[in-house]
Amino acid sequence: MESPFEGRLVRLRAREPGDEPLLYQWFNDPEVTQHLSLRYPLSHAQEKEFIESAQRIGYNSATFGVETVVEGRLIGGVGFERVSPENRNAILGIAIGDKSFWNGGYGSDAMRVLCRFGFEMMNLHRIELEVFAENVRAIHVYEKVGFRMEGTRRQAVFKFGRYQDIHVMGLLEGELRWE
Amino acid sequence: MRLSIDAIEGSRPIGWVALRSDGLENRSASLGIAVGEKDFWNGGYGTDAMRVVCQFGFEMMNLNRIHLDVFPENAVAIRCYEKVGFAIEGRARDATFKHGNFHDLILMSVLAGELK
Numbered sequence: 001m002e003s004p005f006e007g008r009l010v011r012l013r014a015r016e017p018g019d020e021p022l023l024y025q026w027f028n029d030p031e032v033t034q035h036l037s038l039r040y041p042l043s044h045a046q047e048k049e050f051i052e053s054a055q056r057i058g059y060n061s062a063t064f065g066v067e068t069v070v071e072g073r074l075i076g077g078v079g080f081e082r083v084s085p086e087n088r089n090a091i092l093g094i095a096i097g098d099k100s101f102w103n104g105g106y107g108s109d110a111m112r113v114l115c116r117f118g119f120e121m122m123n124l125h126r127i128e129l130e131v132f133a134e135n136v137r138a139i140h141v142y143e144k145v146g147f148r149m150e151g152t153r154r155q156a157v158f159k160f161g162r163y164q165d166i167h168v169m170g171l172l173e174g175e176l177r178w179e
Numbered sequence: 180m181r182l183s184i185d186a187i188e189g190s191r192p193i194g195w196v197a198l199r200s201d202g203l204e205n206r207s208a209s210l211g212i213a214v215g216e217k218d219f220w221n222g223g224y225g226t227d228a229m230r231v232v233c234q235f236g237f238e239m240m241n242l243n244r245i246h247l248d249v250f251p252e253n254a255v256a257i258r259c260y261e262k263v264g265f266a267i268e269g270r271a272r273d274a275t276f277k278h279g280n281f282h283d284l285i286l287m288s289v290l291a292g293e294l295k
Contacts, residue, residue, distance in 0.1 A: 039204065087276045125281065126273050151269010151286045155244055158205045163243065168286065170272050 004121055005064075007113040009106050012064040012078065015054045019065055022074055023047045026097025035135045036095060039159065059083060059122060066096070066110045075101045078114045080127075088125035090118060107138075111145045115176050125173050132157070133165040142169050146177040180240075184212075184228045186219060193219045196232045198245070206243040208236060221255075229263045230294065237291050246288035248274075260287050264295040 005012045024047045026032050033039075054063045063079025075098040080090035092114065096107045118124040131138050133152065143149075147169040155163035181197040194214035201207050210232065214225045236242040249256050251270070261267075265287040273281035 037202075087274065087281075089274065125276075128271065128274070148272070150271050153246065153268055153286065154266075154288055155290060156205065156207055156246075157202065158243075163205075168269050168271060170274070172273055 004117055005113065006069060007109040009069055009104075009109040010066050010075070010113060011069050011072075012110075012113055012117065013067055014057055015051050015063070015065045015077070017048070017051060019074055020044065020047050020051055022097065023051070023077075026076075026095070029097070029099075031099065032095065032097050035132050035138060037157065054079075059085070062090070062118075062122065063093075064114070066106070068101070068106070073098075075106060076110065078110050080114075080118060080122075080124075083122070083124075088123060090122075090124055090127060092118075092127050092129045094129075108141050108145060111141065112176065112178060115145065115171060119173050119176065127171045129169050130156075130166050131169065133167050139167065139169075144177070144179075145171070146175040147171045148175075182232070184214065184224070186224065191216075193224060194228065196228055198232065198236055198240070198242075206241060208240075208242055208245055210236075210245050210247045212247075225256075226259050226262060229259065233263065233289060233294050237294065243291050244288055246286065248284040248286055250275075251283050251285050257285065257287075262295065263289065264293045265289045266293070 024044055027038060027042050054061060060083055062083065064077065065074050066076040066078055067074050076096035078094045080092060083090040094107065094110060096102060115127055118127050129142065131142065149167055150170045151168045153166040153168060156166040157164050181195060183192045184194040184196055185192050193216035197211040198208040201209060212225065212228060214220060233245055236245050267285055267287050269286040271284045271286060274284040275282050
């Protein structure tokens with residue numbers, strides 16, 4: 001049987017208290033947070049609190065660590081926010097914090113595994129995400145996975161001294177692509 | 180911020196309007212409005228309330244952007260929002276479920292200086 005948590009390169013798993021030092025390092029790295037909504041430095045206390053809250057995994061808290069299949073090394077995190085049972089939709093978030101795993105297909109694989117999990121195990125109908133219009137590399141990944149561009153929120157986020165446009169992308173049941 | 184909409188004549192409450200921040204740094208807020216008193220539909224009250232709350236948002240709360248979602252079937256509302264200066268930014272497919280079906284949502288926004 002194919003594991004619902006596992007793709008070609010990565011596996012989703014529950015977050016553990018021992019993950020805290022890596023999360024602290026990643027999410028205080030401006031290169032990692034550049035394309036995320038994060039702005040402020042994060043404390044150890046905040047990271048601990050986040051991990052604690054993320055440990056009661058379930059429909060309303062579907063957030064996972066991403067580890068490599070080969071070594072079981074934690075390289076990032078993915079999850080759904082604002083999961084709505086009536087609308088059967090959720091907002092997807094992803095961050096590959098370990099920079100040595102950028103551009104190797106790990107992010108795409110994590111996207112596919114999470115979306116498959118959302119559709120096949122959580123019975124979602126629609127998965128939505130928001131991405132900085134300037135983040136062309138990420139947009140390319142999302143399109144490859146099957147997401148469609150649905151709109152542009154003008155000047156929606158202020159960061160690095162200017163207002164930036166945000167694209168809204170959506171993926172419906174049956175649209176996920178594995179190549 | 181949630182306020183009552185009162186008709187000037189009679190000081191009668193006819194609905195409500197709300198602005199909710201999505202990130203104070205972004206100076207952006209989402210808008211919600213409902214004119215619940217059906218006698219006041221199609222009389223320009225909703226449009227007037229939209230203008231007042233948007234003007235308040237831009238001039239008193241120093242917002243840069245106000246946005247809302249609307250059902251595509253709600254042509255009267257979309258026309259009203261466009262008249263006030265909102266522009267369509269996109270269409271989220273199957274974004275909400277009601278009355279047995281999935282419905283798209285139209286995304287609209289108005290930026291500081293665009294209010295008409």
